[in-house]
Amino acid sequence: MTDFRIEIPGPPDGTDTEDHLRSLLSWLREDGTPLLQARAGSSKPAAPGSMGAGLDILQLAIGSGLSAGSLVVSVLQWQASRRRAPTVTVRRGDVEVVLTAEAAENEETVRDIIGLLDRQGPTAPEDGEESGGDDRTA
Numbered sequence: 001m002t003d004f005r006i007e008i009p010g011p012p013d014g015t016d017t018e019d020h021l022r023s024l025l026s027w028l029r030e031d032g033t034p035l036l037q038a039r040a041g042s043s044k045p046a047a048p049g050s051m052g053a054g055l056d057i058l059q060l061a062i063g064s065g066l067s068a069g070s071l072v073v074s075v076l077q078w079q080a081s082r083r084r085a086p087t088v089t090v091r092r093g094d095v096e097v098v099l100t101a102e103a104a105e106n107e108e109t110v111r112d113i114i115g116l117l118d119r120q121g122p123t124a125p126e127d128g129e130e131s132g133g134d135d136r137t138a
Contacts, residue, residue, distance in 0.1 A: 004071060005091040006058040020086050021058050027078040028060075028071075068092060068117035076104040092117050 006024070010017030025038055038060050062071065072090065076099060079085035085101035097113050104110065 002062045002068070002092065004060045004062065004068075006060065006075070007089040007091070008086045009089070010086065016086070020082075023082075024075065024078050024088070025058060027081075028074055031074050031077075067114075069114040072099065072110065072114050072117065075099055076101075076110070080104055090117065095119065 006021075008017050008020045008024070010020070028038075038058060060071075075088055075090065079088065079099065079101045082101075088099045090097050090099060095116050097116055099113065103113065
């Protein structure tokens with residue numbers, strides 16, 4: 001299972017953002033994206049005395065049969081279908097990329113984005129550790 005976090009920035013009240021997120025989630029479901037779990041939420045805590053902020057995040061758990069590339073292509077297709085496509089931020093672990101409608105026009109850019117999100121290499125050394133040192137295995 002692969003976890004992704006998708007954010008769409010918008011006005012402070014989140015009205016357009018919430019509509020965009022619902023539309024994107026519907027698009028992904030209709031596109032056949034095998035979502036194991038999808039949850040909409042807010043990145044900001046509710047202000048005291050308020051009912052809470054609008055929805056501005058989708059948290060997706062996607063089956064292993066779907067690559068980051070498939071998700072990126074689906075999001076870019078969704079953006080292309082919109083009259084005024086919003087910017088979409090996709091995060092997987094520590095990697096965050098910003099997708100714009102213009103990104104779909106450049107194949108190399110799309111490949112680079114997919115490569116960043118698909119990267120499964122070793123983690124960076126902790127502070128104070130050097131690469132290539134003792135990995136404490138026998």
